[in-house]
Amino acid sequence: MSTRVKNRTAKSIGLTWSLAITLAAVLVPFYWLVIAATHSSKEIFTSPPPLLPGGHLLDNLGSLQEKADFGRVVLNSLGIATVYTLTAGVICTLAGYGFAKFDFKGKEALFGLLMLGLVIPSQVTLVPLFRLMAELTWLDTYQAVILPNLALPFGIFLMRQSMSTLPNELLDSGRVDGCGELRLFLRVALPPMRPALAALAIFLFLFQWNEFIWPLTVLRSESALTIPVALASLQGVDDTDYGAILAGTAIAALPMAALFLALQKHFVSGLLAGAVKE
Template sequence: MTSAAPPGARRRARGLLLTSGLAITLAAVLVPFHWLVVGATHSSQEIFSSPPPLLPGGHLAQNLRSLQDSAQFGRVLLNSLLVSTVYTVGAGVVCTLAGYGFAVFRFRGRNALFGLLMLGLVVPTQVTLVPLFRMMADLGWLGTYQAVVLPNLALPFGIFLMRQSMATLPPALLDAGRMDGCGELRLFARVALPTMRPSLAALAVFLFLYQWNDFVWPLIVLRDGSSFTLPVALASLQGLDETDYGAILAGTSVAALPMAAVFLALQRHFVSGLLAGAVKD
């Protein structure tokens, strides 16, 4: 009879298997980013050569110039930064206030109203495009940034996230503030918000990335190329006869930098914020 493997050997085998799985997963995630950066430094002909290039080339400056000439890249980059920042602030205020109201106040029909709001999580975005477009047209907002920002301020997921986080506030803490004469807005700003920093950071990251990557709705409502956001401007570079893939990959690489910077800066708060409210005492 063969003796069973010692516990230490089994642990090492499991650790090796786990490390191998993580290495394969990491490679699967990083290889597309490597190809994105490498492709941004090559011309379209070199990108589609066989075998494809695996090391950076010398066409990055030329690709960026072509991108600027074709899509006014500097302007659309500022457009995306402006729209995403304004949306993050506005939607953050709306979602946080709504989450506070659902978590703290007790009123008739609260659960039914919250459940109705959560239905927005399962309704496809495409279903709302036509009525939203008609609404923006009636208001005369087509081609303006308010048509991009305002319709999605009350984002169901953002309200859900903040409601779950606000539900962890101790009621005694809020009652003590009311006894000291705090109004609800002051109580919200001075007591609730300071304790919700991880959740606010998670919400800010989610909202910024949501707006930064949004393509369909800005494509529908924005009319002038100078007002395009980055996803729309990059998509406009795809021609029927010829497409400058080097310029597109260069623009995509630059567009990924703000997203990576925001996520890396707030990564710790993002993870802890998403877990807030998941465990009840």
Template sequence: MRQAMGQSRSPGKSIMLTSGFAVALAVVLIPFYWLVVASTHSTADIFGSPPPLLPGGHLGENLASLQETVSFGQVVLNSLLIAAVYTVCAGLVCTLAGYAFAKYRFKGQNWLFGVLMLGLVIPNQVTLVPLFQLMADWQWLNTYQAVIMPNLALPFGIFLMRQSMAALPDELLDSGRMDGCGEFKVFLRVVLPPMKPALAALAIFLFLFQWNDFIWPLIVLRDSGSYTIPVALASLQGVDDTDYGAILTGTAVAAIPMALVFLALQRHFVSGLLAGAVKE
């Protein structure tokens, strides 16, 4: 049967599929290749004619310019610290909230979950002014907690964990309780181990969300020494003179942690997708 199906596919279809995949891959990779190439050139070379297609020799100069202008090493550490702390704290909040919505029954549960899901359709810009006023009242302006705290209970994260935990059999939790486990112990030893794929997906989403966030850190961070990477790179854009070589170098460096986080967690993420797609 498999042999007959393989023989029924015409060479023309195979060529079309391969060509389509090649075009799609080129569309995805060419911008990243240009980013890497441009980060090794000066601004004059980037806007030259024809534009450079091979790496140049200005990478060190661009990094030195970044360090001198915005203390880029400190900026990277700020972003790593904020994104790491946010991922852990928001992951814990979203996981606990998702577990409560999925496995507990309480009055007003559906109404409360519906209100929470409104956060998925309400633009973040609507809440900027009241959040800023709240941070000012608490005297949290220009602090890391002002960047981290407002988005800990992220609606999408709670929704993701609630949907994942809803598929967990209630009998599994009841067996843990019968063995003498308390509720928190059931959560740690019974609920979390099967949730590794969902937790990996949540961690990737939370890290990228905080790492790429621009508007809120721009509003609450006043001192350049506490800037995150998006805010620091935006500060390099001048009215008359902009060092695009330095900006693109900083952008290329900023993409490295995102790639590393995905590569570190993709095994759990992909295995979760495969486990959900294959029936035993």
């Protein structure tokens, strides 16, 4: 066997082991989460920790429902995340299309100002937004959770980069044929953007599904809580039911896993859209 073949084989083996270790580092915490959700709090903290399923899953789910009305909480999170994803998706797509395909005075300055939102911590705007919601009497309402982050800078940036790859000649030919701007957007611009839209949908849903600080700030009643806030409320000072918390965390991971599996064919290509210009 030649030296070149040996080097190639060694690189292949090294890459395989690296990928295996990375995969294990990603999957092992999820495996332990599912296993821990089937054990009591006392069993979770035994040494060594349990590695096989236990018999307390139904007890943990019952405790979770009793303490947090978790069925209602899941519906709250699903409703908020779904409405947010659809509404923010429309806004980000329209804004990205406008920045990519229209020329207007101050476009670059406005886009640069928008991108500043990527580097400003959300905690900076927490107090002004809270005062605004209080003035509008929207505290403890779902619109207070959904509306402030609809024009998400990263979503607009992603769609702007994706829309930039759409040939201008294609749009011009549609205008020559008498196609209006709205119809041009819906019939010509959107169909090639399906991978980018799938990536945007996953990102927006994940962003809202995992949001904690803002819902914690504006939601007051237990019947309106989202999953992260409800799970955090189960952590007490003297007594914490970790079995119930981990069972709720495992349930919270299911919708994101299902969404990603449904859209995984488009996700990577959507994120890479606009990365290279011909």
